[in-house]
Amino acid sequence: MKNFTLFLALALLMEISSCTKIYKSPEELFQDNPDIQVDTMIVKADSMYRKGYLLRIKQQVDHYNPKKGYFMQRVWLSDLSPDAPMVMVTEGYSADRNYTTEIAKYLKANQAIVEHRYFGESVPDSMNWSKLTVLQAALDHHHIIELLKKYYKGRWLTTGISKGGQTTIFHRALFPDDVDVSVPYVAPFNMDKEDPRLLTFFEKAGTPESRQKMQAFQRELLRRKPEMLAILDTMVQHKNWEFSMGKEKAFELTVLEYPFSAWQWGYQDAAIPDTTATTTDLFNALYPASDFYYFTDKGRAAFVPFFYQAYAELGYYSYYTKPFRGLLQTFSGDTVSNSFLSPVENPKFDKQTAINLLERLHKYDPKMILLVGENDPWAATSLDPTGFKNLMKIVNPGGSHKTRIENLPEDMRTQVLDSLKTWMNVKKQ
Numbered sequence: 001m002k003n004f005t006l007f008l009a010l011a012l013l014m015e016i017s018s019c020t021k022i023y024k025s026p027e028e029l030f031q032d033n034p035d036i037q038v039d040t041m042i043v044k045a046d047s048m049y050r051k052g053y054l055l056r057i058k059q060q061v062d063h064y065n066p067k068k069g070y071f072m073q074r075v076w077l078s079d080l081s082p083d084a085p086m087v088m089v090t091e092g093y094s095a096d097r098n099y100t101t102e103i104a105k106y107l108k109a110n111q112a113i114v115e116h117r118y119f120g121e122s123v124p125d126s127m128n129w130s131k132l133t134v135l136q137a138a139l140d141h142h143h144i145i146e147l148l149k150k151y152y153k154g155r156w157l158t159t160g161i162s163k164g165g166q167t168t169i170f171h172r173a174l175f176p177d178d179v180d181v182s183v184p185y186v187a188p189f190n191m192d193k194e195d196p197r198l199l200t201f202f203e204k205a206g207t208p209e210s211r212q213k214m215q216a217f218q219r220e221l222l223r224r225k226p227e228m229l230a231i232l233d234t235m236v237q238h239k240n241w242e243f244s245m246g247k248e249k250a251f252e253l254t255v256l257e258y259p260f261s262a263w264q265w266g267y268q269d270a271a272i273p274d275t276t277a278t279t280t281d282l283f284n285a286l287y288p289a290s291d292f293y294y295f296t297d298k299g300r301a302a303f304v305p306f307f308y309q310a311y312a313e314l315g316y317y318s319y320y321t322k323p324f325r326g327l328l329q330t331f332s333g334d335t336v337s338n339s340f341l342s343p344v345e346n347p348k349f350d351k352q353t354a355i356n357l358l359e360r361l362h363k364y365d366p367k368m369i370l371l372v373g374e375n376d377p378w379a380a381t382s383l384d385p386t387g388f389k390n391l392m393k394i395v396n397p398g399g400s401h402k403t404r405i406e407n408l409p410e411d412m413r414t415q416v417l418d419s420l421k422t423w424m425n426v427k428k429q
Contacts, residue, residue: 092163094120176364190315198317222327266400373399
């Protein structure tokens with residue numbers, strides 16, 4: 001990863017410059033730190049909190065060059081006590097509301113929800129995509145932790161779901177001592193631009209019969225494309241959707257996306273109709289299991305920063321199209337890439353990013369609990385616990401991308417909660 005030497009030097013300077021002043025209230029902390037602006041007060045996520053705040057934290061667009069400007073990062077803070085634990089949510093996308101995580105409830109903890117740079121309202125005036133990196137985002141989180149630790153003195157935990165879970169892992173790899181524990185949910189750790197493990201997952205998912213039925217379903221959808229597009233037209237008018245890429249291309253992408261989406265969200269065995277079913281029944285089985293909105297202009301706009309990150313550092317997946325030869329009109333080849341959705345055409349993928357992050361995780365071996373759904377395609381690229389002493393990987397049997405502590409089997413849930421309370425120095429009840 002680029003700038004690692006500079007990163008380490010900057011991290012050391014940040015630690016040396018840490019302030020030791022004792023603050024008596026969050027307001028006193030805010031007033032004393034110009035990088036913190038209070039947007040709104042009393043935005044509580046839950047009745048367990050004393051106060052809540054919508055904060056804007058000043059962040060450098062480039063943490064190595066202040067001349068590149070700054071942006072204000074949105075943070076939802078829920079205050080319980082300066083001595084209680086702190087749960088910081090590293091969102092992978094936007095954060096347009098406050099809520100209470102299950103971990104904050106379990107630990108009776110303060111909570112801060114951090115919107116990811118370049119998403120939602122946490123955007124600079126000019127979208128310099130080269131500054132949307134794993135390292136710059138981790139420096140954002142480090143800065144926020146430094147500021148809030150001046151008041152919140154309990155143990156700290158970071159957590160996030162999906163891309164937010166990736167963000168949790170990356171920050172912990174780069175700043176292993178910032179927090180005490182990290183809990184990434186259903187987080188991939190891709191090692192390539194289009195990680196082949198995310199295709200091979202479907203070679204073993206389910207049974208041979210169920211895999212054949214899913215492919216037959218997809219082929220039938222494509223065979224009936226004119227009728228399907230007529231139904232989609234009605235939906236487009238009702239929902240006021242627009243497809244700059246064209247409805248036919250969006251339809252084909254939605255069909256290709258179906259296996260990933262269906263397994264990810266637990267629809268894989270729900271109601272795949274026989275190929276003799278009516279066109280309406282086939283369409284209703286496709287949507288919402290695979291969502292057209294993802295490929296609408298509005299949907300794409302919300303994910304533009306993600307697609308840049310995916311094809312620059314994070315990795316993603318492609319679609320296997322060989323079974324659908326002759327049925328696809330807008331795509332050719334044995335695989336289809338979503339790289340055309342990136343705001344930068346063919347961004348150069350930095351393979352070294354994942355390699356360096358993995359090396360740092362093995363070197364520092366931070367306390368982490370990985371929550372993974374067994375049937376979630378992203379499980380195929382989740383971190384391998386081999387070689388770690390402090391990494392606990394919990395695989396929810398039959399679980400999807402919706403895997404949470406609360407829906408784990410009782411023995412696994414007890415294991416996670418007991419470990420959390422021990423590591424976070426919270427009394428067991």
